[in-house]
Amino acid sequence: MAHRILTLTTDFGWSDPYAGAMKGVILSLAPEVTLVDLSHGVAAHDLLDAAYTLAQAYRYFPTDTIHLVVVDPGVGTTRRPILVRAGTQLLIAPDNGVLSLVYDQEPEAVVRHITSTHYFRTNPSQTFHGRDVFAPVAGWLAKGIEPEKFGDPITDFVRFAVPKPKAVAGEVRGVVLKVDRFGNLITNLTPTDLPTLAPESTSLPAFSPTVGKGNVTAVRRAYAEAAPNEVFAIWGSAGYLELCANRASASRLCGAERGAEVVVILTS
């Protein structure tokens, strides 16, 4: 237990005292834990953004890392707090679908409804379960309480479907899942959806993805291969096709944001 790691993913931003209060509650219970800010910059109330952010980072952590996720528009209602064992990782979150991408990656995940309220702070507020419910549960878990002590497994947990690409009549239609800080448009298109464009292909077919007003030219292997203001496609580090520009924002160049449709026309 000496080097238990605990990450935080919230939509609290980096200015307000909310994340700090949670850290205090956790450290009061488990002063030896190593806290890691995964992100506090999730878009406010945005469960898909939170799910994506978490899914791109959680699996790189050591065995038995605890991931605390507090993006919680239903705080104060009857939505349940849950504790999940997913492969080598542990996750604590509201049961609002925010772990949907984790469930996709870990079909054997065990989801427990946290019902042992004696691990909560006394008189929890109705608006800040991050501090009063989730942080103390995380602290007790880091301290060594076994997951099964917090509540029984459930199977009716909330899970939303991430949009899947559709193939019709020579074209494949996907969407932009995420726009990152650089303006890269991360789509939901995987090599399985576009086998003739997959990273291992040696010769690429003619193709023309369109998004917004973007004129996508090619699939490239590195950002620096592209001309200035050229929008190109690349197989990104998240496993998805990304539309990018070299030292510029594809989002701005294409006028496309999250949710924009991406149409790939494949001509053989």
Added chain:
Amino acid sequence: MAHRILTLTTDFGWSDPYAGAMKGVILSLAPEVTLVDLSHGVAAHDLLDAAYTLAQAYRYFPTDTIHLVVVDPGVGTTRRPILVRAGTQLLIAPDNGVLSLVYDQEPEAVVRHITSTHYFRTNPSQTFHGRDVFAPVAGWLAKGIEPEKFGDPITDFVRFAVPKPKAVAGEVRGVVLKVDRFGNLITNLTPTDLPTLAPESTSLPAFSPTVGKGNVTAVRRAYAEAAPNEVFAIWGSAGYLELCANRASASRLCGAERGAEVVVILTS
């Protein structure tokens, strides 16, 4: 001393190297300390914002946590550096009122003027006492030097009064203390100011708080109870009445910012 915790609250933002330099100085003196970013996003030079941020988080930390607060518009002048024992917590800050809300919560606080300049970096700059004065004092304190070694207690420390609500002729007037990332308007109204609206009340009186152009409808128990774009009141996690909207910004809906007056008319 093995797991001494040290938090940082500054207005340095998250891009500049200032917080990083402070962390380096602290870790050079006390490499085993656990550093916690409480917030670096305090509004620039804003003592009330810093005082509020700190007050909402510091008390959740374990005994003997050190809280370093560097929001310091008077750096380089004769304003004093201080070291404070407040209940179970230790605080280091400029003597400019930034700890006023801590003093309110801890009337027995002992405030020391830090005069032992041999704990400072040699040739401290005139513009960055965070790095050259406060960080080394924090490092030495974390390393185990006793608080009394840094200087003698003072009683004439700077303390500002946080605005208090006023009750006149059937109405109570408060102000917005803080607008958080979600656009929630956190007022200075407590259950004591509005006993008939207090959280434990079972039937609420008619009431109509107004702020900006906001039309506040009800006191609710959870954000998700409200209709879209409805502005409502809730007893928030900080102990104050907050004006909120469900997945929307009450600040934007009301056109109200920090300092806006909140008028609550109580009709019995």
Added chain:
Amino acid sequence: MAHRILTLTTDFGWSDPYAGAMKGVILSLAPEVTLVDLSHGVAAHDLLDAAYTLAQAYRYFPTDTIHLVVVDPGVGTTRRPILVRAGTQLLIAPDNGVLSLVYDQEPEAVVRHITSTHYFRTNPSQTFHGRDVFAPVAGWLAKGIEPEKFGDPITDFVRFAVPKPKAVAGEVRGVVLKVDRFGNLITNLTPTDLPTLAPESTSLPAFSPTVGKGNVTAVRRAYAEAAPNEVFAIWGSAGYLELCANRASASRLCGAERGAEVVVILTS
């Protein structure tokens, strides 16, 4: 090795999962390391901003601290990954000039080309060497692998020249290196460039620096000495002349950004 410290400086921002993924990879290899966020707010793709940020903070850390710098517009091309011993510090970065200011401070620095690819993640992506190349190298280094195991020294590493002031005909011309969060304009002018204005001078000559539309009045010793909206000069904590205002943004008052020319006319 018990308290090895590892700092992160990136342009990934504070919302995306990239820094979190890197932290996971590092902690999987070296779970006892102390991670320190130096900055993730470097301007996107901006090597000078990254070099400046790092140079202002790295030297304050304890001996054998590892500094991981990932600002990497050439990711996926043939630009080399490097491992540098500079004085008491270790640095890992792409060989794109981002360490130029470190080389200036440490002429004896030993720069190694990291060629031992078995320390990388298997099948590294072409777009995220931070996660797949640099983070694992940092993790192995933190775990105790000796620097010479990663590759041989090179001397043809990339190094850019930071702009130097020019003295001509009674005036000295410099540039703004950095605008910080407060709007302070940090120039490249040092006491050596302006000996008659240097901090130890007891009487200052008449001088008039101009930048943008700024009307700079005086060299002051503390921000709070200045009148409202007065733009003044001060010898800053980074060792450079800064143009500032008291609780206001000199950048806004002068209409000047990074790269703006600063002309100092010295009249004796």
